[in-house]
Amino acid sequence: MSSLASMIDHTLLKPESTLEQVLQLCEEAETHQFASVCINPSMVPAAYEALKDTKVKVCTVIGFPLGATLTSVKAFEAEKAIAEGASEIDMVINIGALKSGKEKDVRSDMEAVVQAASDKALVKVIIETVLLTEKEKEKACSLAVQAGADFVKTSTGFAGGGATLEDVKLMKRVVGGQVKVKASGGVKDEQTALAMIEAGADRLGTSSGTAIVSGQTGTSSY
Template structure:
């Protein structure tokens, strides 16, 4: 596979990797509007907003190329399955086209693979009826490697579109080792999303070269301005910074 670099990529290829994250609990409606406007200006793939902000984001982004995404069972994954299905259906009614759901972490750690499978499958089936895609968050900070592999395989069996590393609200985020493990645990049909620690262009390029096709980011503007500057040859030399711990 050809290495992904600033020289080999277009702006659109990089921008459409990014889900601009607007999930911090303290964000006001005005800040959500500003974040959606930024996402539209930079033409990213989507915004990922809190469930209460889906209608607002859909209004702001109407007519743009940016999709509205939201979260289901967030951030702990411990909602009842029926509640997750309700959340998914309501979000789609209000304008969400992408759903980032948290699997049931405790049940996965407890070895209840069947429960986890049916929990994910129920949301996937609801999403299919509404035309949305599903990204399943494993929350790797709480899992062993064996559980990460199992969670990834269950995600594929349930019919979801993506497997995702993290919520951004746990002790750790995306790591190269986890991304390699997840990518190798699913077929090419299932895409991989990195979240937590992708705060620079170098980090985004690093995960792209590991097979990641979408990232959750709050530093969207800085990443894309850096890309434009490097592409134009006007960026100042700086130390490369890859994936970082914390948020």
Template sequence: MRKYRPEEIAGVIDHTLLRPDAVEEDVRRLCEEALRYGFHSVCVSPCFVARARDFLGEGPVSVCTVIGFPTGASLTAVKLYEAIETVLHGADELDVVINVGLAKSGRWNELRREIESIVTASPDAVHKIIIETGCLDDGGITKASQAAAEAGAEFVKTSTGFGPRGASLRDVELMKRAVSGRARIKAAGGIKTLGQVVSFLQAGASRIGTSSGVSIMEEAYDAYGRLDPA
């Protein structure tokens, strides 16, 4: 099994705070942790995007937010507005929840068109399309992943963390095969340990969403040695 340097682990983590009871001080702490440990991004609710951007400035940590979260059942026009506005407020990356009902009904063209419209409306953002794997069978996971890749999304993401279950290694393997190199994979939902992070990376994920980034990094330092974060 490959050993990952702590900075490699940090660089794939979207340090996440999507609790409904989060307050501004929580966002400040999240941003301070992201800067300290070198996480790829902070992922916050849309209402906190501007504050996260203020806290982080134009430094190396990106600002990620969620669109249509957590059910994906918003009108397409609402998702479009949310995407455009959050980018204007400073978001670099958008984690967009699909309309799961369209996927479960096999309405793939409609699903692809919705994703494509959001990608087109926010061209400066990185788009990670959340397909909520816990709601889909293997065929649905495959087709939803393909729809996201065909629509131009840079990533397909497993889960919201608010659905029936979190990510599984099988999900990631199915998604990776489905996109055939056209998009990358983000695993999220229930990822709390260094061992899980490494397993998901080896299964094919290249980004990890977790609210346990600090404890994961402390595990990494214990396992591989500490280079004090800035």
């Protein structure tokens, strides 16, 4: 189970999340040796302070959850989060731009965050699969590879859908070994987690990490 735990981003992104809950998340992540905690940007300093002497990384979200933030704002947000202790960045693409056929804008949006991260943090690109056609999913993944991202990620968990095995397989097929794949949204139990990994996921985003490694079923949609 330790190998599975090392693939989990232990997640708490609800807007009403309290400092106490985030610190509990950090404690659970250290106990189970999860890959990271994934929390909102305002909580990065507290999470970093709680985990700075552990192997657990601090991950935060950028342009979240809509992806419609200005590119310059996304880049600044990423830069600031990294300065405050984040070492992994999960950014939401400009979904509307992608669906409008503005591929250069989508790629430059990704590139700005990748450049802001420099070599200081991993960048995971959230393509929000539930809102995309199959061709749009393929294009988003290709653009993420071109932009120099480290991961493509299925979902925010806030758009009415989450990871599916079919989407993970599609994303893995498109990116091959060039970047990694993160499945998030709806991964609530060990069986689903293992199925996502079998389909090609290298990382799992879930608020049910503790339940998964304990052989139980979580309740959150993320």
